[in-house]
Amino acid sequence: MIIGIPKEIKTLENRVSMTPGAVETLVRRGHTVLVEAAAGQGSGLPDAQYAAAGAKIVGAAEAWGADMVIKVKEPIACEYQYLRKGLLLFTYLHLAADRALTDALLASGVTGVAYETVQMPDGALPLLIPMSEVAGRMAPQVGAHALEKSQGGRGVLLGGVPGVPQASVVVVGAGVVGSNAAKIAVGMGAQVTVLDVNHARLQYLDDIYQGRIVTSASNEANIRKAVTYADLVIGAVLIPGAKAPHLVTRDMLPTMKEGSVIVDVAVDQGGCVETIKATTHADPTYVIDGVVHYGVANMPGAVPRTSTYALCNQTLPYALKLAAKGLGALREDASLAAGLNTIDGKLTYAGVAEAFGLDLTPCSAVLA
Template sequence: MIIGIPKEIKTLENRVSMTPAAVETLVLQGHEVLVEAGAGVGSGLTDEEYTAAGAKLVSAADAWGAEMVIKVKEPLPSEFQYLRKDLLLFTYLHLAAAEDLTHALLKAGTTGIAYETVESPDHTLPLLTPMSEVAGRMATQVGAHYLEKTQGGRGILLGGVPGVYPAEVLVIGGGVVGTNAARMAMGMGARVTILDRSHQRLQYLDDVFQGRITTMMSTEPNIRQMVQRADLVIGAVLLPGAKAPKLITRDMLSLMIPGSVIVDVAVDQGGCVETIKATTHDDPVYEVDGVVHYGVANMPGAVPRTSTFALVNQTAPYAMRLAAKGVDALKDDPGLLLGLNTYDGTLTCPAVGEALGIDSLTPEAALGLGKYDTP
């Protein structure tokens, strides 16, 4: 198969979808790999390393002309021209918050496989987990930074000092993002509360953190109560493939302490804060009702060396299966099949269909793997 690795063009996105080592493995398996010149520079990976691995350096158009294109972030409007029916696109898509991209993929008939909806046999999300770990840890660092007075925050040191009360950190969502955010906040000395709707998950977190954090059920009254005390709120809610629910509403901002900070990691899926909007690394924050909002939609892009290697560790084995068998690889792996979001002009992720009001089929039905009804 001919595989294309384009350079990411999202603002200050420095990750790359394949490392030279992964490229070398693909080449040794008999595939041709086309890497856009400069694609790895932001992650400290040189063109020379890719050519030594057996890749051919090409233009963006040539990389996109491959049979399978592997990316990190979703295609931007300037890249829609490259979408076509005979293209297999393997990347983060987050279609529930990207209606224009969804329609572009459907119009082109592109086969879109989204990292974020691929599942393991235990129903975890293996291709989302590494970036969730990075984003969760970054959320606490970012929040601590914007709590500084010079950045518009309250002027609070997250961990306080002896004799001075530390910051209150509220984490909404106890999954991978929330757990990593809480671990960082606790390590920095903050007082941490995690809200989650699963009692079983809260029991697990209480055991993992040995009672050093507070756990509460994620209910509207509890959220409303806790945002009034929080210096830093981290949104860490995920519904695979679907839009995030708006758990912090506009009216709750008036209850929050002026100069407090919200970091909404769920912004890729529309955000769990009503007032959040996607921002970029070069213009990351804005203020609403005295509360600092951080909504960068590609947080791990700020630490690309770590993020690229963490991501490729997980995506490369799936990419190799797709390179070997194309769409037929989905028939052998029910978890990879769940990654299919668009196919031959049809939306194949019901959660996205529900979010955008678009008719959809299950992946099984779209590929004709049995008699399935539309959702």
């Protein structure tokens, strides 16, 4: 198979989908790999390393002209021109929060396999986990920066100092993002509260932190109370492949402290904060009702070398299956088949169909 690795062009997105080591593995399996010039530069991976691994260095159009394109982020509007029937696109798609991209994929007939909806029998999301770990660990870090007075925040140090209380961090969601956010916030010395609907997750966190965090059932009353004392709220709620529910609502903002900060890691799925909107690393925050909102939709792109290697470690085994067998890989691997979102103009993922009121074609029907 001919495999294309385009350069990511989203604002300040410096990740690349495959490392030179991964390219070498693909080439050794008999595949042709086309890497767009400078695709790995932002991650400290020069073209020479890809060429040495057996890749051909090409322009954007040639990389996109491959049988399968492997990316990191979803195509943006200027890349829609490359979408076509017969193209197998393997990347993060987050379609439930992007009607324009959904329409473009359906109109073009692209076979879109989304990292974030590949799902194991136990419900685990193996291709979302590494970036959720990175984003979760970054959330207290960027939140602490946003709390600085020069950034519009309250001027509070997350860990405080002797004689001065530490900041209060509220994490909404105790999954991969939330548990990693809690870990770093505790390590930075903050007072941490975690809310979740899954009692087993709260039990787990209570056990490992042995009273160093507060756990609370996630419901409207408890969230409403928690945001009033929070210096930093971290949104960490995920419904696989579907739009995130608005748990922090617009009417809660006036009850929050002036200069408090919201970091909504769920923004690429629409956000679990009603007032969140996607921002960029170049212009990451805005203020509503005195509350600083951080809505960068590609947070791991700020630490591209770590993120690139973490992502590629998980995506390469699936990329090898797709390269070897194409759609046959989906028929043989139910977890990978769960990643199928679009094919031949048909929408095959229920969460996206529900988000936009579109017709759903079951994955089993198109792979039969």
